Amino acid sequence: MDSAAVDRFEASRGRLASLAYRLLGSAADxxxxxxxxxxxWQAADRSRVEVPEAWLTKVVTHLCLDRLRSAQARHERTAGAWLPEPLLDGDPMLGPADTFEQRESVSLAVLTLMERLSPTERAVYVLREAFSYSHAEIAGILDITESASQQHVHRARIRVAAERRRGGGETDPASARRVVEEFLAAATSGRTERLVALLTDDVTAVSDGAGLAKRLLQYRTRERVASYVRAGFKPTPAKRRLAGGSPAMHIALVNGSPAVLAVVDDRVVGAVAFEVSDGRVASLHGIAAADRLARLNDAWRQHEPDAPVIDAW
Incomplete structure (x- = not known):
């Protein structure tokens, strides 16, 4: 393959990776x-490809759909043990973030909700919301009609909106960070009343159980979430042994949202990402499985972090 063909592909690599990540929820995949x-692309008769960007977009989308429809993926994702792979702020795989829809489409909350969509609904939703493709373009990419594209995105928007039920729009990063700092202080001090007050009425929490649970641990209601958080953030010798030491607690942006990262010897051993709405915590996603933190760890080692909120947990 000549250098011009390689350069043409490399010019699209970042966009393709961002699209694939939104479709699959996994950086590795x-x-x-x-x-x-x-x-x-290497094997194709490129002389017959009129618009390389469109050709590459169609190929990567269909490869992702094949993965989503595979028996292995269906088993993993329906078995209740799947969470999206978190990415540190600045990771190029997070892709475009110019609009609210683009930023929202890569949040852990929405990536998790998109698991409830069919593969085609998910593809149409991502192509339309995150990449602003027209329905005519989506129809060409997915080999469906424009009408079908419109119907799929309409259903996807309704399902995502119905599950989120969040008000207040976007929260600016500084305000969200202050809420998370206050939340962490309440969680580690055992101030249950203040912890409950910092949660929305319809708060949800999802965790992979420190990477050990066979199924996701899911909690609803303010009292149950507060109880889970209080237990989870209470340090014990067993937890320190599991983490490999006494972690420092940092606050960083993960998938566009504030997150608490537990770090031991420059290694992230756990991440809890927060969705903040109207000054309170609307959802939490706790991830500690090592394979889900691999890319985040690579980025963290090249990152200049802020001072830890807690030096040694």
Missing amino acids: AEDAVQDTFLR
């Missing part, structure tokens, strides 16, 4: 899909 797309 997204990288595999992009590499497979490159192999298809």
Whole structure:
């Protein structure tokens, strides 16, 4: 393959990876899909490809749909043990973030909700909301009609909106960080009343159980979430042994939202991402499985973090 063809692909790599990550919720799987797309590009009769960007977008989208529809993926995702892979702020795989819809589409909350969509609904939603493709373009990418594209995105928007039920729009990062700092202080001090007051009425919490649970641990209602948080943030010798030491607690942006990162010897051993709405915590996603934190850890080691909120937990 000549250098011009390689350069043309490389010019699209970032966008393809961002699209694949939104479709699959996994950076590792997204990288595999992009590499497979490159192999298809390498083998293609490129003289017959009129618009390379459109061709590459169609190939990577269909590769992602194949993965979403595979028996292995269906088993993993329906078995109740799947959470999206968190990415540190600045990761190029997070892709475009110019609009609210683009930022929202990559949040852990929405990536988790999109698991409830069919693969085609998910693809149409991502192509439309995050990448602003027209329905005519989406129809060409997915080999469906424009009418079907419109119906899919309409259903997807309704389902996502119905599940989120959040008011207040976006919260600015500084305000969200202050809420998380106050939340962390209440959680580690055992101030249950203040902890409950910082949660929305319809708060939800999801956790992979420190990476050990076979199924996701899910909590609803302010009291149950507060109880889970109080227990989870209470340090014990067993937890320190599991973490490999006494973690420092940092606050950073993960998938566009504030998150508490537990760090031991420059290694992130756990992440809790928060969705903040109207000055209170609307959802929490706790992830500690090592394979889900691999890319975040790579980024963290090249990152200049703020001082920890808690030096040693």
